[in-house]
Amino acid sequence: MKNPILLKEFRQRMRTSRAPIVVTGYVASMGILTFFLLYENVQGQLYLFQPARSQQVFTILSLIQMIIVAFLTPAFSAGTISGERERRTLAVLLTTPLSPFSILFGKIIASSALQYLLLLASLPLYSLVFLFGGAVPQEVLAVLVFQLFTIFIIATISVMWSTVALRSGWSTVLSYATVSFMIFITGSIGLGLQSLASNPVDADVARYGQFFLSLNPLWIEAELENAVHSGNAEWVLFVIFYFAVACCLLPFCIWRLRPQWLWRIPGLTRVNERNYQ
Amino acid sequence: MIQTQHLTKKFGRFTAVDKLNLYVPEGTVFGLVGENGAGKTTTLSMLATLSTPTSGKAVINGYDVVRHPSDVRRSIGFMPDSFGVYDDLSVDEYLEFYADCYAVPRAVMQKRRQDLLERVQLVDKRHTYVNALSRGMQQRLEIARCLMHNPPVLILDEPASGLDPRSRIELRSVLKELKALKKTVVISSHILYELAEFADEIGILRRGQIAAVASVSVMLQHSSSQRTLWIATKSSQHVLEQALRDVPEVSSVTYFPEGVEVIYQGTLEEQSELLLKLLRRGVRVSQFAERPTDIEALFLRLTSEREEGGSA
């Protein structure tokens, strides 16, 4: 199945020199960072071969990468649909028979493609870490897949905010609020609850803390790298939770893009809706 | 074919379109004329499935706009009153994108694109970025865009808005050529005479209601047989009334402080008789001239005459 939006957006986005500049700049700075971290680690050591140390390098590197790419994503995704509305191209797009799913899907993939590229382009840096022992290929693969998924979910939620909020300004605020929730808020609440629960020991509070931590991509990533330990596969909860968030936003997106669809649901009456295009 | 029945759109308490009944047969060009805020855009965006009627229904090409919106979308090419274009896309790519949205096969798309670019006189711009085109060119490109999936129905909302006179003329010649394609077209404008040479039928929209509908050919016939005369005079209205009362060729008289405007249906010879008569009756005429007929006023007069005749 061909997605016309995807083709069009790639043409628009990849045509300018912006994409190659961003990729080159990103890989170069990550390279410098890797070199610096490795140097710090190896410096003054008797043996170059220090698996535990370079495992740390890998962890730090991948966490930094996750933060950068996560915060980069709304910049590309949060203006997609609201931007079309502001540039007055949305009305025509909505008179084509494209389904809201293919519009959203095209926008999500097109606006996150550059970040996938960044993640893939920095893979060779990890091989440098391999050189010094440490990370295992399976781990690197797991982290890569998880990072790709996290970017996809952030792009999805940002594009959905962009559909629901009428202005790019608002959708940018909402998208960054979402990313901040994922990275900072869940992290601090989770860690806070856990430290509360440890003294005196309170299993319930600890479980809540665990729940919040498992919504944090950095925590899940660290878990995948065996840097933290919390038992069962928490990434499952992560995937389910954010999938559910996207599913909750979807009806609102459809309401904006194709309100006619919702009237098939009995009980929903036609409101005097304004024109959202 | 387009048909609406009691089509109504309310925004809160405000009724923007009020029980509109329209019938546009296949192959007809229907001009929707109305001043700002009359409800043209609201009507057309309901037809284009972009907004939904509060009540009533609209059927396009046999499909109900509420119940079968995607069939309606396949049947129409819609040009909104204010539209934007995508940056960083060439004219060719721009048209290709919309053809892809309707899943037009590649070979068909290329042939049609070539044909349409010729029609809208943009062949030499095919590799130019669309955002670098002038407004007039973008407007013509939009018309080509509407036709990329070869829809039987076109819905054009003020296609000539924001253009300078020259671009208007170019656009009008493109629109006139479209008539050869035998599409059903609804086109809106706030200027009646712009549509007169392109439309087959004209409907006047006022505060969300159709005030009048008439065919353009009937109207033009009348406009050639009816002339608007301007008679400037210092004489009192009473004297003029006396003089004009028993002239059968005078169909309407409008009094102004400096004179009168007379709608006159007689021949040129009878017209000179009229001047003589006025002078004989002691009317001091300082100007006696033919004015270009206000086509919209004529139109309303015609339709109101007909309505009165019909109800009598």
Ligand SMILES: Nc1ncnc2c1ncn2[C@@H]1O[C@H](COP(=O)(O)OP(=O)(O)OP(=O)(O)O)[C@@H](O)[C@H]1O
């Ligand atoms: N989304 C909306 N919410 C509330 N009122 C609206 C909305 N859209 C249009 N209206 C009102 O409905 C009326 C008709 O508007 P519409 O845009 O259809 O007029 P129009 O005939 O297209 O005028 P114009 O020549 O200015 O384009 C106006 O009074 C307008 O204020």
Ligand SMILES: [Mg+2]
């Ligand atoms: Mg309008």
